[in-house]
Amino acid sequence: MPDIDLNLLVALEALLAERSVTGAARRLGLSPSAMSRTLARLRRATGDALLVQAGRGLVPTPHAEALGRRVAALAREARAVLGPAGDDLDLPALDxxxxxxxxxxxxxxxxxxxxxxxxxVAPRVRLRFVPKADKDARPLREGTIDFEIGVLGTAAPEVMSRLLFRDRSVGIARTGHPLLDGAVTPERYAACRHVVVSREGDAREPADDALAALGLTRAVPLVVPGYPDAMRIVRASDLVSRVPRSCLGNALVTDHASALGLGAFDLPVPTPDFVISAIWHPRLDDDPAHRWLRDFIARLCADAYS
Structure with missing residues (x-):
């Protein structure tokens, strides 16, 4: 649009507000002669006088009066679109x-x-959680999700992440299970029947390598896709399972495991700890609302798992 100069919009806003060339010039940091030339350009662009002399002052024409109801809002929108991204958020109004x-x-x-x-703090913000079927970075790249929470597992080099909390694996069994009566040794653990959690359907876990080094194997009659599935099955059977410690409660949700009828125990063989992170695409890194929500969730996790 070669004939459109958005600076004219800002100048018109000042002229209609001040109803004075000198006042508008002072407001915009221009000389009165520069503002007079701008008013002449506005008159040519609109085909209307806009402001006319009335005694010692200026008064708007009917067309300028009609424009006045729109110009201020348009100028605000132009500044918001073309200005640098700001960090100030009106959280109660954030929709x-x-x-x-x-x-x-x-x-x-x-x-x-x-x-x-x-x-x-932000009653109009809505969160839509979607299933975590894999670690594919395409939804982040394509913008179908805003960010991911979990173990960083994508090979995409551009994704960004922030540590939320550290986690470790623990064993679970139903309340009253014989395994919970006494020390949980590798032999007693391997002798139990197990539920394994795997989205891919793989029955092998890191604990199997440690058990194999001791000459032990375990029976895995069930593989389920999620930890809540394993917890429900363990509660209603004599099977045992391995889940992240974070699944059993935290400082904000206490006694979750006992409420589910589960007892937890330390695994008798070493397994690696892991890190839960917020993961997002760089295109949203500087978005003020996205950054605010990342910080908000990080504080929540710190309160829960610190």
Missing amino acids: RTFTIRAGEGFVDLLGGPLATRLAA
């Missing part, structure tokens, strides 16, 4: 839906506290 890919364990344990805290 936005964020799509988050996260595991069921995170949603089960922190979905409620997160919704409660959000309602208190």
